[in-house]
Amino acid sequence: MLTCERCGAGLPPNSEQCAYCGTISEQARAALAGQRAELKKEAKHAAAQAAVAKQLALSASEQAANKALLWGLLSFVFSCAVPIPNVLSWLAYNRAARNAREAGVPLPTRAKVGLAVAGVMGVAALAFWVWVVISVQNENAQLEARQAVLSQQIAKQGTNPQLDQPFACALAEAYILTNGFAGSTSTSSFKGLTCAGAVRVVKDRAELTDFKLRTSSSSDVLTATVCFKHGARWFVDSAGLTSCGPEGAAHPAAATP
Secondary structure, rough: OOOOOOOEEEEEEEEEEOOOOEEEEEHHHHHHHHHHHHHHHHHHHHHHHHHHHHHHHHHHHHHHHHHHHHHHHHHHHHOOOOOOHHHHHHHHHHOOOOOOHHHHHOHHHHHHHHHHHHHHHEEEEEEEHHHHHHHHHHHHHHHHHHHHHHHHHHHHHHHOOOOOOOHHHHHHHHHHHHOOEOOOOOOEEEEEEEEEEOOEEOEEEEEEEEEEEOOOOOOEEEEEEEEEEEEOOEEEEEEOOOOOOOOOEEEEEEOOO
């Protein structure tokens, strides 16, 4: 505690004048000036640190906004694959928003656009996969229903020794829908099965030509030749892209006609 240089009384805190005799203490004045200078220096240093922190937060917000936009655009590219870009865009948006608050500046528009694109693509991707699942279920249901109809039609023929065209067509379609054709076992992918050919029967063997079909992955129409044998009942021996040959069995598939 400083004392008055004239009367020796203690000076009031933060005061350079004696409360008893009114003398101005130069020592107290110098001490108070030093304190004010130190406070000013500390305030200036704090302001400089705050400016640096604001600039860093602003820079981080801009960078995060750029990433949010980038991942949002990438989510458009990978919308039907994985949702990782959508999640990364959302995380980058949150970082941009947090840093913008720390910097005291508005959130960059790029971050909002990136999040909006990622959100729209996320909803679109979800809708797409829901549609895929429903479509697959419908195709499987239609396949099972068609197989059931063919089974009933074949069962009515029983051990009938006569192989007419409708019976042969039912056997051929049931065979292809169960076993596949030309290396494809995805039976639900077969579309437009058309049995327009005639049946040629030679003793216990038969051949059905001009059985047309295509797959959902291709618009090309394939023309199959179906070979039959008769044991306890008529059944399909094989189906290929060429004739059954002298023994009634189809040769290996060589080329698409």
